[in-house]
Amino acid sequence: xxxxxxxxxxxxxxxxxxxxxxxxxxxxxxxxxxxxxxxxxxxxxxxxxxxxxxxxxxxxxxxxxxxxxxxxxxxxxxxxxxxxxxxxxxxxxxxxxxxxxxxxxxxxxxxxxxxxxxxxxxxxxxxxxxxxxxxxxxxxxxxxxxxxxxxxxxxxxxxxxxxxxxxxxxxxxxxxxxxxxxxxxxxxxxxxxxxxxxxxxxxxxxxxxxxxxxxxxxxxxxxxxxxxxxxxxxxxxxxxxxxxxxxxxxxxxxxxxxxxxxxxxxxxxxxxxxxxxxxxxxxxxxxxxxxxxxxxxxxxxxxxxxxxxxxxxxxxxxxxxx
Amino acid sequence: xxxxxxxxxxxxxxxxxxxxxxxxxxxxxxxxxxxxxxxxxxxxxxxxxxxxxxxxxxxxxxxxxxxxxxxxxxxxxxxxxxxxxxxxxxxxxxxxxxxxxxxxxxxxxxxxxxxxxxxxxxxxxxxxxxxxxxxxxxxxxxxxxxxxxxxxxxxxxxxxxxxxxxxxxxxxxxxxxxxxxxxxxxxxxxxxxxxxxxxxxxxxxxxxxxxxxxxxxxxxxxxxxxxxxxxxxxxxxxxxxxxxxxxxxxxxxxxxxxxxxxxxxxxxxxxxxxxxxxxxxxxxxxxxxxxxxxxxxxxxxxxxxxxxxxxxxxxxxxxxxxxxxxxxxxxxxxxxxxxxxxxxxxxxxxxxxxxxxxxxxxxxxxxxxxxxxxxxxxxxxxxxxxxxxxxxxxxxxxxxxxxxxxxxxxxxxxxxxxxxxxxxxxxxxxxxxxxxxxxxxx
Numbered sequence: 001x002x003x004x005x006x007x008x009x010x011x012x013x014x015x016x017x018x019x020x021x022x023x024x025x026x027x028x029x030x031x032x033x034x035x036x037x038x039x040x041x042x043x044x045x046x047x048x049x050x051x052x053x054x055x056x057x058x059x060x061x062x063x064x065x066x067x068x069x070x071x072x073x074x075x076x077x078x079x080x081x082x083x084x085x086x087x088x089x090x091x092x093x094x095x096x097x098x099x100x101x102x103x104x105x106x107x108x109x110x111x112x113x114x115x116x117x118x119x120x121x122x123x124x125x126x127x128x129x130x131x132x133x134x135x136x137x138x139x140x141x142x143x144x145x146x147x148x149x150x151x152x153x154x155x156x157x158x159x160x161x162x163x164x165x166x167x168x169x170x171x172x173x174x175x176x177x178x179x180x181x182x183x184x185x186x187x188x189x190x191x192x193x194x195x196x197x198x199x200x201x202x203x204x205x206x207x208x209x210x211x212x213x214x215x216x217x218x219x220x221x222x223x224x225x226x227x228x229x230x231x232x233x234x235x236x237x238x239x240x241x242x243x244x245x246x247x248x249x250x251x252x253x254x255x256x257x258x259x260x261x262x263x264x265x266x267x268x269x270x271x272x273x274x275x276x277x278x279x280x281x282x283x284x285x286x287x288x289x290x291x292x293x294x295x296x297x298x299x300x301x302x303x304x305x306x307x308x309x310x311x312x313x314x315x316x317x318x319x320x321x322x
Numbered sequence: 323x324x325x326x327x328x329x330x331x332x333x334x335x336x337x338x339x340x341x342x343x344x345x346x347x348x349x350x351x352x353x354x355x356x357x358x359x360x361x362x363x364x365x366x367x368x369x370x371x372x373x374x375x376x377x378x379x380x381x382x383x384x385x386x387x388x389x390x391x392x393x394x395x396x397x398x399x400x401x402x403x404x405x406x407x408x409x410x411x412x413x414x415x416x417x418x419x420x421x422x423x424x425x426x427x428x429x430x431x432x433x434x435x436x437x438x439x440x441x442x443x444x445x446x447x448x449x450x451x452x453x454x455x456x457x458x459x460x461x462x463x464x465x466x467x468x469x470x471x472x473x474x475x476x477x478x479x480x481x482x483x484x485x486x487x488x489x490x491x492x493x494x495x496x497x498x499x500x501x502x503x504x505x506x507x508x509x510x511x512x513x514x515x516x517x518x519x520x521x522x523x524x525x526x527x528x529x530x531x532x533x534x535x536x537x538x539x540x541x542x543x544x545x546x547x548x549x550x551x552x553x554x555x556x557x558x559x560x561x562x563x564x565x566x567x568x569x570x571x572x573x574x575x576x577x578x579x580x581x582x583x584x585x586x587x588x589x590x591x592x593x594x595x596x597x598x599x600x601x602x603x604x605x606x607x608x609x610x611x612x613x614x615x616x617x618x619x620x621x622x623x624x625x626x627x628x629x630x631x632x633x634x635x636x637x638x639x640x641x642x643x644x645x646x647x648x649x650x651x652x653x654x655x656x657x658x659x660x661x662x663x664x665x666x667x668x669x670x671x672x673x674x675x676x677x678x679x680x681x682x683x684x685x686x687x688x689x690x691x692x693x694x695x696x697x698x699x700x701x702x703x704x705x706x707x708x709x710x711x712x713x714x715x716x717x718x719x720x721x722x723x724x725x726x727x728x729x730x731x732x733x734x735x736x737x738x739x740x741x742x743x744x745x746x747x748x749x750x751x752x753x754x755x756x757x758x759x760x761x762x763x764x
Contacts, residue, residue, distance in 0.1 A: 005748045006739070008725050052726045075728040078719070087398050110728055198727070202738045209741040222738070243636045243644055251700065255707040258714065258733045295652070299659040303700065304632060308652035311645035318641065 045158025048196030112144035239317035261302025419529030422567030531566020650680025
């Protein structure tokens with residue numbers, strides 16, 4: 001591993017035993033790896049719970065020092081189109097594995113970002129190269145993976161990490177980096193990162209870059225800085241009846257901070273319950289929010305859908321529901 | 323489906339030369355070399371780059387892989403195909419996609435890169451069975467006239483093989499099975515039933531419409547080379563209007579630039595378009611009427627009109643009317659999404675209804691007064707922003723690779739990790755460029 005001063009890398013677990021919070025999965029994967037033959041795997045679960053880490057541990061266990069020659073990491077959402085994926089897969093699979101193991105491993109991150117058509121194409125690729133390649137795929141929602149692929153994989157569902165697991169990681173890093181951190185600060189880190197270990201560690205490192213003395217306030221400040229912070233401003237404009245400013249601000253935030261409509265909707269959904277409006281209207285707005293989120297996953301234009309939602313907030317500001 | 327003949331097709335009017343052998347120029351790095359792409363050894367080859375009457379679309383036809391923009395995937399596939407031929411799974415390639423995405427250019431560029439002779443037949447040639455057999459079959463079997471030179475057979479616009487080209491498709495299929503040279507075909511709609519026998523014999527490559535940014539960047543380059551007074555906003559408008567059709571964009575650019583007053587935003591045609599859209603908006607927003615046929619006469623597409631309505635609704639409507647109108651627009655957009663996703667063109671009816679009557683009837687009563695409508699700003703803003711965050715993107719890619727995650731995630735992480743990324747040793751580990759370092763200092 002090239003040395004890294006980014007803590008998510010520096011402290012990434014290297015062994016099965018170090019992977020926290022997913023004991024059941026680790027037990028089963030370990031026995032597969034010990035047999036030196038893994039099936040295609042589908043790792044499903046939220047971000048930052050150890051999917052990529054498990055994939056890395058698998059290849060390191062399988063190939064030892066030669067893991068890098070036998071492992072290809074692909075990002076479904078980064079690679080433009082399935083054709084690129086296929087081409088890379090082909091190039092990679094064409095040569096035999098160098099180690100004692102007759103196959104190589106391809107890690108396809110965010111497989112649920114692939115369209116249905118691309119997944120169909122991938123399914124053929126998986127079959128064509130089944131002898132020389134094993135696919136380890138990760139996704140947030142296994143429901144977005146087509147059945148034929150699911151049926152070709154062993155599926156592991158990752159749980160959201162519990163506080164005690166994240167706390168272990170934090171303490172280990174704090175000790176190695178000589179940080180002082182209180183129990184409250186750990187709680188704060190966990191809450192701000194919502195069980196996403198990558199985010200917790202990033203947040204810890206960002207805070208530590210200011211001072212080795214980690215306090216809940218500091219964490220709050222740093223995490224608020226990186227939040228889609230202006231979402232409240234967007235909503236406040238809308239509630240005050242100023243639709244135009246509200247949507248201009250929204251577009252601004254989305255563009256300059258490069259956050260997706262999905263992030264915006266998540267922030268809005270949380271923010272609704274902090275607003276000074278009738279609870280009944282909050283329920284109606286939540287319903288609208290859910291519908292908007294669904295439409296975005298369906299392939300509608302994020303900004304047009306969000307504007308319709310903002311218009312509902314304008315009404316909510318006047319005590320009216322749509 | 324967009325139709326091809328928006329552009330003067332230099333190949334159409336002339337019959338192909340008797341021998342069908344196109345004397346290929348030696349590969350040259352000169353990318354401005356005009357028109358090496360056409361079949362005819364026409365005077366076009368001798369034209370100097372600044373000949374005023376040559377269509378930009380031909381003059382700036384990409385002639386090498388490096389000058390083809392926005393189609394990297396397709397290029398990789400075609401390279402792979404030609405290099406591995408005849409050991410490829412399929413013996414023919416079928417490039418498909420809407421007009422102006424570079425299907426023919428890619429095929430011709432491939433020929434050039436690999437120094438292959440091109441034998442081209444396009445829609446202007448009769449392509450019935452006898453013709454194909456007579457002209458292509460020998461070619462598909464023989465060696466090239468030029469020693470050591472390979473050959474590719476280019477069947478342009480195969481969807482144009484029509485009823486009058488009797489037996490054309492079965493003969494084509496037979497040719498594909500026997501050919502000793504790679505066959506490359508192009509078409510717009512690959513899923514028509516008549517092409518199904520060809521489809522099963524070919525490797526398909528889809529060319530997607532080019533992004534507005536890609537087109538705008540190319541237009542900027544061309545305006546520079548043509549010394550057209552450049553107005554980025556206007557170039558963007560042309561790019562947006564082209565909807566991914568690079569040829570249409572270049573034609574528009576040339577049309578506007580040929581006036582005495584290059585790229586004056588008040589060019590007549592454009593003014594017409596704007597006048598018509600202003601009238602449309604006025605009708606929708608002021609009247610409370612059945613306006614479902616209103617868009618029929620407009621030269622703008624429904625999607626463009628949707629953007630105009632999106633921009634201007636809050637200038638007209640407030641409160642309930644605004645909420646209703648935005649909801650109608652969201653519904654129109656939802657059907658737009660479904661059309662694109664499933665090619666369910668039937669849903670156009672719904673998109674149309676929601677964005678016409680849905681908007682008009684959102685208000686309780688007709689409005690009067692004058693409203694100044696504005697041109698949609700969103701796409702321009704997105705474009706400008708993309709230019710601005712280009713550095714951040716490459717930075718995110720490096721961070722993503724380094725920390726085993728995806729670019730989307732890394733983009734978010736950058737906000738949090740900025741102080742960490744400013745550390746020298748981290749920058750070295752990530753191999754950041756000077757530009758990227760500078761971005762972090764901001």
